[in-house]
Amino acid sequence: MAGTALRRRLSWQVAKVRAETVETASVRTLTLDVPDWPGHQAGQHLDIRLTDEDGYVAERSYSIASAPGEPVAITVERLDDGEVSPYLTDELRAGDDLELRGPIGGYFVWEPENGGPLLLLAGGSGIVPLRSILRHRERTGSTVPVRLLYSSRTLNDVIYRAEFDQPASGVEVIHTLTRSQPPGWPGYARRVDAALLAEVAWPAAAMPLAYVCGPTSFVEVLSQALVQSGYPPERVKTERFGATGGT
Amino acid sequence: MSPVSRGFHRRRQDPAENAGRVPPGQYVTKDFPVLSAGPTPHTALSQWTFSIGRRGQQKTWSWAEFRALPTQDVTVDIHCVTKWSKLDTAWQGVSVDTLLELAGHDGPFAMAHCDGGYTTNVPVADLTGGKAWVAYAYDGQPLAAEHGGPARLLVPHLYFWKSAKWVRSLELRDTNDPGFWENYGYHIYGDPWREQRYAGD
Amino acid sequence: MEAVDGNAIGGLLHEVLGTEMTDAATVCGGCGAARQVAELAVYLRAPGTVVRCRSCDSILMVFVKIHDTTCVDLLGLAALG
Numbered sequence: 437m438a439g440t441a442l443r444r445r446l447s448w449q450v451a452k453v454r455a456e457t458v459e460t461a462s463v464r465t466l467t468l469d470v471p472d473w474p475g476h477q478a479g480q481h482l483d484i485r486l487t488d489e490d491g492y493v494a495e496r497s498y499s500i501a502s503a504p505g506e507p508v509a510i511t512v513e514r515l516d517d518g519e520v521s522p523y524l525t526d527e528l529r530a531g532d533d534l535e536l537r538g539p540i541g542g543y544f545v546w547e548p549e550n551g552g553p554l555l556l557l558a559g560g561s562g563i564v565p566l567r568s569i570l571r572h573r574e575r576t577g578s579t580v581p582v583r584l585l586y587s588s589r590t591l592n593d594v595i596y597r598a599e600f601d602q603p604a605s606g607v608e609v610i611h612t613l614t615r616s617q618p619p620g621w622p623g624y625a626r627r628v629d630a631a632l633l634a635e636v637a638w639p640a641a642a643m644p645l646a647y648v649c650g651p652t653s654f655v656e657v658l659s660q661a662l663v664q665s666g667y668p669p670e671r672v673k674t675e676r677f678g679a680t681g682g683t
Numbered sequence: 684m685s686p687v688s689r690g691f692h693r694r695r696q697d698p699a700e701n702a703g704r705v706p707p708g709q710y711v712t713k714d715f716p717v718l719s720a721g722p723t724p725h726t727a728l729s730q731w732t733f734s735i736g737r738r739g740q741q742k743t744w745s746w747a748e749f750r751a752l753p754t755q756d757v758t759v760d761i762h763c764v765t766k767w768s769k770l771d772t773a774w775q776g777v778s779v780d781t782l783l784e785l786a787g788h789d790g791p792f793a794m795a796h797c798d799g800g801y802t803t804n805v806p807v808a809d810l811t812g813g814k815a816w817v818a819y820a821y822d823g824q825p826l827a828a829e830h831g832g833p834a835r836l837l838v839p840h841l842y843f844w845k846s847a848k849w850v851r852s853l854e855l856r857d858t859n860d861p862g863f864w865e866n867y868g869y870h871i872y873g874d875p876w877r878e879q880r881y882a883g884d
Numbered sequence: 885m886e887a888v889d890g891n892a893i894g895g896l897l898h899e900v901l902g903t904e905m906t907d908a909a910t911v912c913g914g915c916g917a918a919r920q921v922a923e924l925a926v927y928l929r930a931p932g933t934v935v936r937c938r939s940c941d942s943i944l945m946v947f948v949k950i951h952d953t954t955c956v957d958l959l960g961l962a963a964l965g
Contacts, residue, residue, distance in 0.1 A: 446898040450686055483895040486688040492766075493685065494693070497892055517714060519694060527690045535685055540894040543907040543922035652886040674923065676889045720927050720934040722887070722941060764931050799941075844931055864931050867948045868955050881950045 559650020
């Protein structure tokens with residue numbers, strides 16, 4: 437079924453925004469009704485295309501936040517100087533059309549038969565495709581052990597916080613808050629470095645599968661650290677969002 | 684055309700303010716977008732040189748020598764082929780007229796060569812008569828690496844891909860050979876007022 | 885300007901080459917490095933999209949949208965697929 441989905445024609449189509457969820461002050465999840473959706477894999481993304489009255493076109497890619505089988509949803513972080521993200525988070529509302537194509541991606545995907553243990557490293561909005569992977573794992577009843585290391589600026593910036601406060605069985609969530617922490621915060625309080633990673637990551641001997649997603653510098657530093665600690669490069673999958681995670 | 688996205692518009696400034704200054708198809712931005720086709724080079728000033736002239740006969744300056752040359756402060760509008768324009772940008776640099784005079788050379792065309800391998804071609808007539816500089820400061824500060832520092836070519840009357848970042852030499856030639864983007868289908872000349880974005884426009 | 889990676893051009897590649905390509909194997913024509921498309925360095929913010937080898941920075945692919953046509957140059961690759 438996945439093979440068929442990968443080989444079909446990728447065409448633009450018009451979806452409707454079904455609902456909007458506030459995740460944080462600057463982050464929204466848009467749930468979409470996509471008329472011709474073939475299904476997707478956890479970790480895939482879609483491209484959206486906006487057109488203004490003068491014919492000006494802007495295109496961006498967003499990771500799919502929902503698991504296969506759930507309604508298609510994307511999570512968007514509003515970047516203050518962004519051209520597209522403020523439109524998606526502030527202007528778009530339920531009932532509006534949104535042109536998109538997808539699903540896209542055959543590399544940064546996870547299926548239960550890929551196994552684990554899984555090491556998921558998320559920098560900021562890099563959490564989005566990893567959340568799809570976690571929801572897929574839970575929906576399929578997979579018992580693959582997971583450690584999620586999620587880096588955010590502050591506790592208020594943590595996306596899907598309620599889900600991560602009550603993770604599924606076999607999932608360990610480790611937060612680090614890099615800019616400020618609430619009083620009495622017992623967790624990590626700095627950017628992820630090799631030392632922090634070494635405390636959290638599965639040992640290489642466990643033959644883990646790692647997915648690293650976030651800003652380019654986050655992904656570069658951590659994927660190299662994992663390989664240096666003995667993870668085979670082919671078992672470290674990376675997805676770079678650029679310095680600011682797109683606009 | 685794709686369906687119009689309700690309520691979406693690109694960033695733009697009130698057109699009335701800028702009448703006559705914005706070429707067709709452009710919008711004005713207050714940002715200074717960073718566009719690049721590759722990693723940002725970082726050349727130490729102790730290693731940096733700038734050369735001008737025909738191949739094999741170039742005049743070369745070290746950074747210290749270059750900075751000792753007469754400079755100009757210029758404020759110009761710039762226009763990127765990706766459709767943004769930025770008005771009243773302030774630069775400091777050495778006029779290409781000065782460099783050509785000191786080199787004692789001539790030639791109809793120039794190819795800019797840059798750290799990182801980027802090239803672009805400009806007719807010498809478009810680099811002279813006060814139309815072009817090798818600029819090392821922007822907005823009163825040393826030019827940042829991401830914007831082309833230590834020095835970039837500045838040719839504001841043409842699309843900004845001609846204002847080559849990280850420029851190291853202007854090679855004078857008899858033929859108008861295409862540079863990097865020109866080879867991939869961009870216009871050989873690039874006049875924003877005639878909207879010469881792509882070959883054949 | 886930081887590069888992203890080949891994941892970002894998954895849609896573009898599917899559009900011009902007709903199939904999902906992010907997990908396709910590539911070999912750099914400059915240094916011979918072997919990587920999947922998703923692991924290549926991609927520069928999106930330019931007059932065109934430029935894809936480079938992460939080891940030697942050689943240009944592997946260039947995509948330029950000229951009016952309504954996407955022009956594709958894959959000459960920097962020694963192998964794709």
